[in-house]
Amino acid sequence: MASGQPRPENVLKHFGRRIFIGMVAAGAAGIVFGARVQSVVGNTIGSGAGGLLPGGDRFRIYTITGHLPSIPSSNYRLKVTGLVERPLDLSLEDLKAMPKTTLVKDFQCVTGWRVPKVHWEGVRLSDVLAAAGVKSSAAALAFDSYDGMDTESLTLDQAQLPDVIVAYRMFDAPITDEHGGPVRLYVAPMYGYKSIKWLSAIHVVERAEPGYWEQNGYPVDAWIDGSHKNAERSIDQ
Ligand SMILES: Nc1nc2c(c(=O)[nH]1)N[C@H]1C(S)=C(S)[C@@H](COP(=O)(O)O)O[C@H]1N2
Ligand SMILES: [Mo]
Secondary structure, eight states: OOOSSOOSOOOOOOOHHHHHHHHHHHOGGGGOOOSSOOBOOOOSSSOOTGGGSOTTOOOOOBOSSSOOOOOOGGGOEEEEEESBSSOEEEEHHHHHHSOOEEEEEEEEOTTSOEEEEEEEEEEEHHHHHHHHOBOTTOOEEEEEETTSSOEEEEEHHHHTSTTEEEEEEETTEEOOTTTTOSOEEEETTBOGGGSOSSEEEEEEESSOOOOHHHHTTOOSOOBSSTHHHHTTOOOOO
16 A cells, blocks of 8 residues: 555536536645545535635535435435444434534644634444444444445544534534535544545444545545644554
8 A cells, every 4th residue: 555645636526507617616726635535625605614614614525436425414424333332323403402503613634734623513432332332352443434435433431532423514514515414524633634524334343444535545644733642642553
Protein backbone atom coordinates (compact mmCIF):
# COMPACT_ATOMS: atom_id res chain seq x y z
CA MET A 1 0.00 0.00 0.00
CA ALA A 2 1.29 3.45 -0.87
CA SER A 3 1.88 5.83 1.99
CA GLY A 4 1.16 9.53 2.02
CA GLN A 5 -1.50 11.16 -0.07
CA PRO A 6 -3.03 9.64 -3.18
CA ARG A 7 -1.52 10.61 -6.51
CA PRO A 8 -3.32 13.23 -8.63
CA GLU A 9 -4.08 10.86 -11.44
CA ASN A 10 -7.78 11.09 -11.76
CA VAL A 11 -10.13 13.03 -13.93
CA LEU A 12 -12.73 15.27 -12.42
CA LYS A 13 -16.22 14.49 -13.53
CA HIS A 14 -18.88 17.10 -13.96
CA PHE A 15 -22.08 16.64 -12.07
CA GLY A 16 -24.30 18.97 -13.99
CA ARG A 17 -24.30 22.71 -14.38
CA ARG A 18 -24.84 23.58 -10.75
CA ILE A 19 -21.74 21.72 -9.59
CA PHE A 20 -19.75 22.93 -12.58
CA ILE A 21 -20.39 26.53 -11.59
CA GLY A 22 -19.14 25.73 -8.14
CA MET A 23 -15.97 24.20 -9.51
CA VAL A 24 -15.16 27.26 -11.54
CA ALA A 25 -15.78 29.50 -8.57
CA ALA A 26 -13.50 27.45 -6.36
CA GLY A 27 -10.77 26.82 -8.91
CA ALA A 28 -10.72 23.24 -10.02
CA ALA A 29 -6.96 22.76 -9.61
CA GLY A 30 -7.09 22.48 -5.85
CA ILE A 31 -9.68 19.79 -5.76
CA VAL A 32 -8.59 17.26 -8.35
CA PHE A 33 -6.81 14.48 -6.55
CA GLY A 34 -7.10 10.93 -5.57
CA ALA A 35 -5.97 7.52 -6.63
CA ARG A 36 -9.06 5.95 -8.11
CA VAL A 37 -10.93 8.61 -6.18
CA GLN A 38 -13.17 11.26 -7.61
CA SER A 39 -13.99 14.42 -5.80
CA VAL A 40 -16.28 17.23 -6.71
CA VAL A 41 -16.34 20.60 -5.11
CA GLY A 42 -19.36 21.83 -3.24
CA ASN A 43 -21.38 24.23 -5.26
CA THR A 44 -21.52 27.75 -3.93
CA ILE A 45 -25.17 28.17 -4.76
CA GLY A 46 -27.27 25.29 -3.66
CA SER A 47 -25.77 23.38 -0.75
CA GLY A 48 -25.96 26.17 1.77
CA ALA A 49 -23.52 24.72 4.23
CA GLY A 50 -19.96 25.32 3.10
CA GLY A 51 -20.88 27.54 0.23
CA LEU A 52 -21.89 30.39 2.46
CA LEU A 53 -18.60 30.52 4.29
CA PRO A 54 -15.98 33.02 3.16
CA GLY A 55 -12.60 32.29 1.61
CA GLY A 56 -11.16 28.82 1.76
CA ASP A 57 -13.24 27.74 4.73
CA ARG A 58 -15.55 25.73 2.58
CA PHE A 59 -16.49 22.11 2.46
CA ARG A 60 -15.53 20.25 -0.69
CA ILE A 61 -18.14 17.68 -1.53
CA TYR A 62 -16.63 14.22 -1.93
CA THR A 63 -17.99 11.14 -3.57
CA ILE A 64 -16.00 8.04 -4.43
CA THR A 65 -18.65 6.65 -6.75
CA GLY A 66 -19.42 9.79 -8.73
CA HIS A 67 -22.95 9.74 -7.37
CA LEU A 68 -24.56 11.55 -4.49
CA PRO A 69 -26.98 9.08 -2.92
CA SER A 70 -30.35 10.59 -2.08
CA ILE A 71 -32.05 8.73 0.75
CA PRO A 72 -35.47 9.96 1.85
CA SER A 73 -35.46 10.47 5.62
CA SER A 74 -38.50 8.22 5.99
CA ASN A 75 -36.65 5.31 4.33
CA TYR A 76 -33.42 5.72 6.21
CA ARG A 77 -32.15 2.76 8.26
CA LEU A 78 -28.98 2.23 10.25
CA LYS A 79 -28.13 -1.39 10.94
CA VAL A 80 -25.95 -2.33 13.90
CA THR A 81 -24.80 -5.93 13.57
CA GLY A 82 -21.98 -8.34 14.34
CA LEU A 83 -20.73 -8.99 17.86
CA VAL A 84 -23.72 -7.45 19.66
CA GLU A 85 -26.34 -8.74 22.07
CA ARG A 86 -29.19 -6.98 20.21
CA PRO A 87 -28.79 -6.27 16.49
CA LEU A 88 -30.46 -2.94 15.69
CA ASP A 89 -32.27 -1.59 12.67
CA LEU A 90 -32.72 2.08 13.49
CA SER A 91 -34.85 4.63 11.69
CA LEU A 92 -34.03 8.33 11.75
CA GLU A 93 -36.81 8.76 14.31
CA ASP A 94 -35.22 6.07 16.49
CA LEU A 95 -31.93 7.97 16.42
CA LYS A 96 -33.63 11.26 17.23
CA ALA A 97 -35.34 9.65 20.21
CA MET A 98 -31.94 8.79 21.70
CA PRO A 99 -29.98 11.29 23.86
CA LYS A 100 -28.92 14.19 21.66
CA THR A 101 -25.36 15.50 21.52
CA THR A 102 -24.39 18.87 20.07
CA LEU A 103 -20.83 19.70 19.04
CA VAL A 104 -19.26 22.84 17.60
CA LYS A 105 -16.03 21.65 16.06
CA ASP A 106 -13.74 22.07 13.06
CA PHE A 107 -13.85 19.74 10.09
CA GLN A 108 -10.50 19.03 8.50
CA CYS A 109 -9.63 17.07 5.37
CA VAL A 110 -6.20 15.46 5.21
CA THR A 111 -5.58 17.36 1.93
CA GLY A 112 -5.52 20.65 3.84
CA TRP A 113 -8.91 22.32 3.71
CA ARG A 114 -10.61 23.01 6.97
CA VAL A 115 -13.94 24.44 8.04
CA PRO A 116 -13.92 25.97 11.51
CA LYS A 117 -16.68 25.78 14.10
CA VAL A 118 -19.18 23.56 12.36
CA HIS A 119 -22.37 22.94 14.32
CA TRP A 120 -23.15 19.21 14.54
CA GLU A 121 -25.99 17.32 16.14
CA GLY A 122 -26.58 13.61 16.59
CA VAL A 123 -26.17 10.67 18.90
CA ARG A 124 -22.93 9.60 20.48
CA LEU A 125 -21.65 6.47 18.79
CA SER A 126 -21.08 5.11 22.31
CA ASP A 127 -24.82 5.47 23.02
CA VAL A 128 -25.71 3.54 19.87
CA LEU A 129 -23.25 0.82 20.86
CA ALA A 130 -24.65 0.68 24.38
CA ALA A 131 -28.13 0.19 22.96
CA ALA A 132 -26.89 -2.77 20.92
CA GLY A 133 -24.79 -4.27 23.72
CA VAL A 134 -21.25 -4.95 22.52
CA LYS A 135 -19.96 -8.45 23.22
CA SER A 136 -16.68 -8.85 25.09
CA SER A 137 -14.98 -10.48 22.10
CA ALA A 138 -15.33 -7.26 20.06
CA ALA A 139 -12.55 -4.68 19.65
CA ALA A 140 -13.42 -2.63 16.57
CA LEU A 141 -16.11 -1.32 14.24
CA ALA A 142 -16.51 -1.46 10.48
CA PHE A 143 -18.76 1.10 8.80
CA ASP A 144 -20.58 0.91 5.47
CA SER A 145 -22.09 3.62 3.31
CA TYR A 146 -25.21 3.66 1.17
CA ASP A 147 -22.91 4.61 -1.71
CA GLY A 148 -21.92 0.94 -1.75
CA MET A 149 -18.19 1.71 -1.80
CA ASP A 150 -16.89 3.69 1.13
CA THR A 151 -15.90 1.81 4.25
CA GLU A 152 -14.27 2.96 7.46
CA SER A 153 -13.16 1.56 10.78
CA LEU A 154 -12.53 2.62 14.34
CA THR A 155 -11.29 0.72 17.34
CA LEU A 156 -13.89 0.38 20.08
CA ASP A 157 -11.80 2.69 22.27
CA GLN A 158 -11.87 5.38 19.59
CA ALA A 159 -15.59 4.85 19.10
CA GLN A 160 -16.24 5.53 22.80
CA LEU A 161 -14.85 9.10 22.60
CA PRO A 162 -17.52 11.70 23.40
CA ASP A 163 -16.86 13.67 20.19
CA VAL A 164 -17.55 10.76 17.86
CA ILE A 165 -21.20 10.96 16.79
CA VAL A 166 -23.75 9.51 14.45
CA ALA A 167 -24.79 12.89 13.05
CA TYR A 168 -28.16 13.86 11.61
CA ARG A 169 -27.81 17.65 11.68
CA MET A 170 -25.04 19.90 10.38
CA PHE A 171 -25.03 23.70 10.24
CA ASP A 172 -28.23 23.72 12.28
CA ALA A 173 -30.17 21.93 9.54
CA PRO A 174 -30.81 18.37 8.42
CA ILE A 175 -27.73 16.95 6.69
CA THR A 176 -28.06 17.41 2.93
CA ASP A 177 -27.51 14.70 0.32
CA GLU A 178 -24.16 16.25 -0.61
CA HIS A 179 -22.90 16.09 2.95
CA GLY A 180 -23.97 12.48 3.42
CA GLY A 181 -27.48 12.85 4.83
CA PRO A 182 -29.72 11.92 6.36
CA VAL A 183 -27.04 10.38 8.59
CA ARG A 184 -23.25 10.44 8.49
CA LEU A 185 -20.55 9.75 11.00
CA TYR A 186 -18.63 12.69 12.50
CA VAL A 187 -15.30 11.75 14.06
CA ALA A 188 -14.15 15.12 15.43
CA PRO A 189 -10.58 14.23 16.45
CA MET A 190 -9.71 12.64 13.11
CA TYR A 191 -9.33 13.71 9.49
CA GLY A 192 -12.48 13.99 7.41
CA TYR A 193 -12.21 10.63 5.68
CA LYS A 194 -13.17 8.94 8.95
CA SER A 195 -16.52 10.78 8.83
CA ILE A 196 -18.21 8.37 6.44
CA LYS A 197 -21.24 9.81 4.62
CA TRP A 198 -24.59 8.12 3.98
CA LEU A 199 -23.91 5.76 6.89
CA SER A 200 -25.74 2.46 6.38
CA ALA A 201 -24.28 -0.07 8.78
CA ILE A 202 -22.06 -0.50 11.80
CA HIS A 203 -20.54 -3.96 12.15
CA VAL A 204 -19.05 -4.77 15.53
CA VAL A 205 -15.99 -6.90 14.82
CA GLU A 206 -12.81 -8.32 16.35
CA ARG A 207 -10.25 -6.03 14.72
CA ALA A 208 -10.03 -2.81 12.71
CA GLU A 209 -9.44 -3.18 8.97
CA PRO A 210 -8.27 -0.23 6.82
CA GLY A 211 -11.15 1.52 5.10
CA TYR A 212 -11.50 2.63 1.48
CA TRP A 213 -9.43 5.81 1.77
CA GLU A 214 -6.69 4.07 3.72
CA GLN A 215 -6.50 1.33 1.10
CA ASN A 216 -6.03 4.15 -1.40
CA GLY A 217 -3.17 5.87 0.35
CA TYR A 218 -4.49 7.94 3.24
CA PRO A 219 -2.72 7.32 6.56
CA VAL A 220 -4.26 4.70 8.80
CA ASP A 221 -3.44 7.03 11.67
CA ALA A 222 -6.08 9.72 11.13
CA TRP A 223 -5.63 11.72 14.35
CA ILE A 224 -5.58 15.43 13.49
CA ASP A 225 -3.58 16.43 16.56
CA GLY A 226 -0.76 13.99 17.23
CA SER A 227 -0.83 14.94 20.89
CA HIS A 228 -4.05 13.02 21.27
CA LYS A 229 -2.07 9.86 20.97
CA ASN A 230 0.08 10.76 23.95
CA ALA A 231 -2.66 12.02 26.19
CA GLU A 232 -5.86 10.30 27.23
CA ARG A 233 -6.40 9.14 23.70
CA SER A 234 -3.61 6.60 23.75
CA ILE A 235 -5.10 4.45 21.06
CA ASP A 236 -3.40 3.25 17.93
CA GLN A 237 -4.78 1.03 15.24
N1 LIG B 1 -19.42 7.86 1.60
C1 LIG B 1 -18.40 8.73 1.59
N2 LIG B 1 -18.03 9.30 2.74
C2 LIG B 1 -17.00 10.19 2.76
C3 LIG B 1 -16.28 10.50 1.58
C4 LIG B 1 -16.72 9.90 0.37
O1 LIG B 1 -16.18 10.13 -0.72
N3 LIG B 1 -17.79 9.01 0.40
N4 LIG B 1 -15.21 11.37 1.63
C5 LIG B 1 -14.56 11.55 2.93
C6 LIG B 1 -13.62 12.67 2.96
S1 LIG B 1 -12.06 12.39 2.37
C7 LIG B 1 -13.94 13.87 3.52
S2 LIG B 1 -12.80 15.11 3.73
C8 LIG B 1 -15.32 14.14 3.95
C9 LIG B 1 -15.87 15.33 3.16
O2 LIG B 1 -17.15 15.64 3.63
P1 LIG B 1 -18.10 16.52 2.72
O3 LIG B 1 -18.26 15.80 1.40
O4 LIG B 1 -19.35 16.68 3.49
O5 LIG B 1 -17.38 17.83 2.50
O6 LIG B 1 -16.19 13.04 3.78
C10 LIG B 1 -15.62 11.79 4.01
N5 LIG B 1 -16.65 10.78 3.95
MO1 LIG C 1 -10.84 14.27 2.96
